[in-house]
Amino acid sequence: MKTTGLFPLILIFLGGLVLLFIISPLLGMFLKTSPNALFETSQDPEVIRSIWLTLWTSMAATLVFAIGAIPLAYLLVRKKFRLKQLVLGIINLPVVIPHSAAGIAILGFVSRNTLVGRAASLTGFDFVSTPAGIALAMAFVSLPFLINSAMDGFSGVPVRLENAGLNLGASPSRVFVTVSLPLAWRNIVTGLILMFARGMSEFGAVVIVAYHPMITPVLIFERFGAFGLTYARPVAVLFILVSLAVFIILRLLTKDKSHAKD
Amino acid sequence: MLKIERLTVDMGEFSLQDIDLQVGKGDYFVVLGVSGAGKSLLLETIAGIVKPASGNIYLGDEEITHKKIQSRGIGLVYQDHALFPHLSVAENIAYPLKSRGLRRKAADQVTRDLAQRMSIQQLLHRKPGSLSGGEQQRVALARTLALNPSVLLLDEPLASLDVQMKKDIRRLLRRINQDGMTILHVTHDYEEAITLGNNVAVLNEGKIIQTGSIAEVFQHPRHAFTASFTGIKNFYSARLIPPETVAESDMTRALISPEVSFFLQDQDFQGNGFIVLSAEDIIISHSRQDSSARNNFPGTILEISPGMKGYEITVDIGVPVHAVITRSALSSLHLLEGNEIWVSFKASALRFIAV
Numbered sequence: 001m002k003t004t005g006l007f008p009l010i011l012i013f014l015g016g017l018v019l020l021f022i023i024s025p026l027l028g029m030f031l032k033t034s035p036n037a038l039f040e041t042s043q044d045p046e047v048i049r050s051i052w053l054t055l056w057t058s059m060a061a062t063l064v065f066a067i068g069a070i071p072l073a074y075l076l077v078r079k080k081f082r083l084k085q086l087v088l089g090i091i092n093l094p095v096v097i098p099h100s101a102a103g104i105a106i107l108g109f110v111s112r113n114t115l116v117g118r119a120a121s122l123t124g125f126d127f128v129s130t131p132a133g134i135a136l137a138m139a140f141v142s143l144p145f146l147i148n149s150a151m152d153g154f155s156g157v158p159v160r161l162e163n164a165g166l167n168l169g170a171s172p173s174r175v176f177v178t179v180s181l182p183l184a185w186r187n188i189v190t191g192l193i194l195m196f197a198r199g200m201s202e203f204g205a206v207v208i209v210a211y212h213p214m215i216t217p218v219l220i221f222e223r224f225g226a227f228g229l230t231y232a233r234p235v236a237v238l239f240i241l242v243s244l245a246v247f248i249i250l251r252l253l254t255k256d257k258s259h260a261k262d
Numbered sequence: 263m264l265k266i267e268r269l270t271v272d273m274g275e276f277s278l279q280d281i282d283l284q285v286g287k288g289d290y291f292v293v294l295g296v297s298g299a300g301k302s303l304l305l306e307t308i309a310g311i312v313k314p315a316s317g318n319i320y321l322g323d324e325e326i327t328h329k330k331i332q333s334r335g336i337g338l339v340y341q342d343h344a345l346f347p348h349l350s351v352a353e354n355i356a357y358p359l360k361s362r363g364l365r366r367k368a369a370d371q372v373t374r375d376l377a378q379r380m381s382i383q384q385l386l387h388r389k390p391g392s393l394s395g396g397e398q399q400r401v402a403l404a405r406t407l408a409l410n411p412s413v414l415l416l417d418e419p420l421a422s423l424d425v426q427m428k429k430d431i432r433r434l435l436r437r438i439n440q441d442g443m444t445i446l447h448v449t450h451d452y453e454e455a456i457t458l459g460n461n462v463a464v465l466n467e468g469k470i471i472q473t474g475s476i477a478e479v480f481q482h483p484r485h486a487f488t489a490s491f492t493g494i495k496n497f498y499s500a501r502l503i504p505p506e507t508v509a510e511s512d513m514t515r516a517l518i519s520p521e522v523s524f525f526l527q528d529q530d531f532q533g534n535g536f537i538v539l540s541a542e543d544i545i546i547s548h549s550r551q552d553s554s555a556r557n558n559f560p561g562t563i564l565e566i567s568p569g570m571k572g573y574e575i576t577v578d579i580g581v582p583v584h585a586v587i588t589r590s591a592l593s594s595l596h597l598l599e600g601n602e603i604w605v606s607f608k609a610s611a612l613r614f615i616a617v
Binding site: 166179 | 306309310311331332333336337338340342344346347348357358361362405406408409
């Protein structure tokens, strides 16, 4: 479509400014990081440990909480009940509250002098300053991304198809697994990736629940505080590169595995 | 076989009220109604998808009103087929078989047999989205038949098909019924009812207003809605005048308009209603015929158009009257639009429906 006149130019100019605002700091960070510094950082055991810890705790948080979050999304789409709007608001609460406050809330819930913390300690389990605590903090702030995306997916599945499944003799659980889930899969995968990504990038909540062991965002903060920008920057660049690689791989793995909606 | 007693379904702004239906084993029963009459809702209630407010549904001797959808043994074919888009045709057909726990080998065999019966063997590996409307309908039928249902519910199965596909699916449905399947088919098209059904019910605004054999309902509509809906074009609102008030005749007369009135057989009723006249009962001639027909009117041909049973001629006799004549009658009488002709019909051909 051909566009003429001043208005499209204004749109392009304003949009370009926003893009520039996103690209410039990242590009500057990449350009200011020498290949040597990047290589040395990639050999640093502490950095490697922290990246690995960040990746697996976020992945574990995503997968473990998906077991409950996906059925919850389905229920919220399909069932009508009183206080549904309140439940929807609660689900989105972690997005709007400061993440440091979320960290304080989680710590208050799982620290060793709480009921949950004491019960966990009795079974030899601990949340404070452990990968489990990190995963918990990541999940708390990133769950809304999965639930909302899965809800979008389930809303797009025609109820008629689920009824057809029931009419064809399938149990409700079989209809969920064979009809609803595959048809909402595209949105669910997007939600899983978003939750994983959001978990990986979390700092505020994690730093309060578990400063140690150090996930990469905490390590970047620490190196910046202790040694300055020059030392923190290569870790940040390496983390961004690893994150990008992980997302590209995930996208490729899930490409075309999903199905068009009816 | 399928018996529905005083079924009421309340959907807020719309409701099905006191529905009584009885579909015999092996019957092809058609429920006829305009869009929004409650046809799909009726099928969904029978299938168990919608819960009724009151009333009972029986399948054979068993009451199934509150039975689970998945164990009713009633197959529903949706108007838009509701095929699972992420599954192949074979997987769609095998879906009810796997739900029943049939082993893969046995399920494959049944799927192939059904595909052959529906003439869709070549489509088994395709996805529903790549199929034509007629092919999708065949797949939907095969999938529902795989359930081995006691009753097959069809929601407007011919609605979205072209003329040729309609013919093919109609033939297929007739064959499925002849194989012993009890069918309850809902449609807005009275031709479907005539060509497929043994019995018919007319549904209007959530109520069954007439039930009976096709001949009973179409030839003797007991309700104004039925008469108009079943495609009877000579349908007039009228006021009956009893014989004693008509000076020139000893017959009952129906006033159609200030200028036009028809003679009809004596009626017990006086007052307002509708007059129904079958287009086949009208005789067209160039001059007034000396016959037993009590109604004779001069008129002008407004329109001649080909119809299902020959040619439909619309004549203005003060009100438009529709007659059907054969092609040979049309050519031998040399009828053309604008011609002055005579229209005659017997008083006994008129049917009065009181309101």
